[in-house]
Amino acid sequence: MTIDLNLLPVFLAVAEAGNFRAAADRLGVTRSAVSQGIRRLEDVCGIALVSRTTRSVRLTEAGNRFREALSRPMADVKSAFEEVIGDSRPSGLLRIAVTSIAEQFLSGSLIASFADAHPGITIDVTVTDEIFDIVAGGFDAGVRLGDVIEQDMVAVPLTQEEREVVVAAPGYFERHGIPAHPRELVHHRCIGWRPSPSAAPYRWEFEQDGIAFDVAVEPQVTTNDLRLMIRTALAGGGITFALEETFRPYIDRGELVTALDDFLPPFPGFFLYFPNRRNMAPKLRALVDHVREHRRFGAGTA
Numbered sequence: 001m002t003i004d005l006n007l008l009p010v011f012l013a014v015a016e017a018g019n020f021r022a023a024a025d026r027l028g029v030t031r032s033a034v035s036q037g038i039r040r041l042e043d044v045c046g047i048a049l050v051s052r053t054t055r056s057v058r059l060t061e062a063g064n065r066f067r068e069a070l071s072r073p074m075a076d077v078k079s080a081f082e083e084v085i086g087d088s089r090p091s092g093l094l095r096i097a098v099t100s101i102a103e104q105f106l107s108g109s110l111i112a113s114f115a116d117a118h119p120g121i122t123i124d125v126t127v128t129d130e131i132f133d134i135v136a137g138g139f140d141a142g143v144r145l146g147d148v149i150e151q152d153m154v155a156v157p158l159t160q161e162e163r164e165v166v167v168a169a170p171g172y173f174e175r176h177g178i179p180a181h182p183r184e185l186v187h188h189r190c191i192g193w194r195p196s197p198s199a200a201p202y203r204w205e206f207e208q209d210g211i212a213f214d215v216a217v218e219p220q221v222t223t224n225d226l227r228l229m230i231r232t233a234l235a236g237g238g239i240t241f242a243l244e245e246t247f248r249p250y251i252d253r254g255e256l257v258t259a260l261d262d263f264l265p266p267f268p269g270f271f272l273y274f275p276n277r278r279n280m281a282p283k284l285r286a287l288v289d290h291v292r293e294h295r296r297f298g299a300g301t302a
Contacts, residue, residue, distance in 0.1 A: 004040070004041075004044070006037075007037050007038075007040060007041040007044075008041075008070060009027065010023070010027065010033075010034055010037035010038060010041070011037075011038060011041055011049065011050075011063075011066070011067075011070075012067070012070065013026050013027050013034070014034060014038060014050060014057065015059055015063070015067045018056075018057055018058065019057055020034045020035055020038075020052070020057060038050050045062070045066070047060075047062045047280075047281055047282070048060050048062065048063070048276075048280060048281055049062055049063035049066055050063055051063075051135050051140075051275050051276075052135065052275060052276075053133065053135050053150070053152050053153070053275050056133050056135045056136035057135070058135055058136065058138065060140075060281055061092045061093060061281065061283075062092075062281060089120060089282060090118045090120055090121050090282040090283045090285070090286035091120035091121060091282070091283060092120075092121065092122070092281070092283050093121075093122045093124060093283075094121050094122065094123050094124065094140050094141075094283045094284065094287060095124045095126070095138060095139045095140050095141075096123070096124070096125050096126070096139060096140065096141050096142065096143065096287075097126050097128055097132075097134050097137065097139045097141075097142040097143070098125055098126070098127050098128075098142065098143040099127075099128070099129055099143060099144050099145070099270075100127050100128070100129050100224075100226060101129075101145075101226065101242065101243055101246065102143045102144075102158075102270050103243065103245050103246055104158070104159050104245065104270070105143050105158060105270065106125075106127065109294075110290070110291070110294050111123060111125065113290070113294070114286075114287065114290045117286075117290065118283075118286050118290075121283050121286065126139070129195030129196065129224065130195060130196055131148060131195075133150075134273075134274075134275075135275055140274060140281070140283070140284050140287075141272055141273060141274040141284060141287065142272075142273050142274070143158060143270055143271070143272055143273075144270065144271065144273065145162070145268070145269070145270055145271075146268040146269070146270070146271050147267070147268070149271060149273045152275075153273040153274065153275060154273060154274055154275070154276060155271040155272070155273045156271060156272045156273070156288055156291055156292065157269070157271055157295060158269065158270040158271055158272050158291055158295065159269035159270045159295070160269055161266040161267060161268060161269055162243055162244070162245070162266065162267060162268070162269040162270070163243070163244045163264060163265070163266045163267070164204075164205070164241060164242060164243055164244065164264055165241070165242070165243075165244045165247060165251075165258045165261070165264060166179075166182075166185075166204070166239060166240075166241050166258060166259045166260045166264070167233060167239070167240060167241075167247050167250075167251065167256040167257065167258050167259070168233055168236075168238065168239040168240070168256065168257060168259070169233060169234055169235070169236045169255065169256060169257070170254070170257050171236045172189075172233075172236045172237075172238065172239065173257060173259070175236075176188060176189070178259050179239075179259055179260060181260075181263075182204065182206045182213075182215045182260055182263055183215060185204065185215050185217050185239065186215065186216075186217060186218065188217075188238065188239050189220050189237070189238035189239065190217040190218070190219045190220065190221075190238050190239050190240065190241075191219055191220070191221045191222075191223075191229050191232050191233055191237060191238045191239065191240035192217060192219030192221070192222040192223075192240075192241075193222070193223065193224065193226070193229055193240075193241075193242065194222055194223075194224055195224060196224060197224070201217070201219050201222050202241075203215065203216050203217075204217055204241045206260070206263040206264060207263060207264070207265050208263055219238075220238060221237060221238065226242065226246060229242065230246070230247070230250065233256060234250065234255055234256065239259070272287070272288065272291050274288075
């Protein structure tokens, strides 16, 4: 395979600048020329060297190895290419940022079966509810509800439709009554959720006659821990609100009771998302394929 050595300075400029525009200015060419040069180099290698979105650019794991290899004498450049091109088996570190409410992904079954199928891949899962650029954060992929995923990402369905529910312990409803409309929640003791200490409590979202609206409840108890939220509700501490699957075991046992179901229609569920498909790293392709198989056969968690 012929190596176009003119592409190497382009790659190194992007690696050092962390930005296509800055690399273009350094090389005295257009941003488009830099982007096309990186694409040509990746096509030769057959794997993504740079992960990019409209917001950020960073080297992939293969890109970092290639950059390190290029620091050797030029006589070793050919071997550097061969090293990257030959790396087609799923291996390396796979970093995934997952929202804490993705119960099915975090239940363990999908990760366990993936690890068993791909022993060469090391999996690092960070559970976080902060909304951020996964590329800038150094992650290969993320798991979020579909409505909060940026449009320049590729999204692969992970679950079926989801639905949120309002729940409380039977004893709470016996003492305080069951609200007939979401607006009545402001008169109840509520248990709220927030993704981080600096964020406002999540506004409870409903729909009536096809029109969406939300209710800014004033929680007496607010937390970023789903377990505390559930335990407080089980203890009769008030009404709370989250995905139905979060509460399903307690609802089935009668420990929690739903309310306002007619105002809570289903919506698209969770997705595995990542920057782009072109020259996808084998480790990420393996995860995408595994997620699709897991969902297709309904293996309990996807």
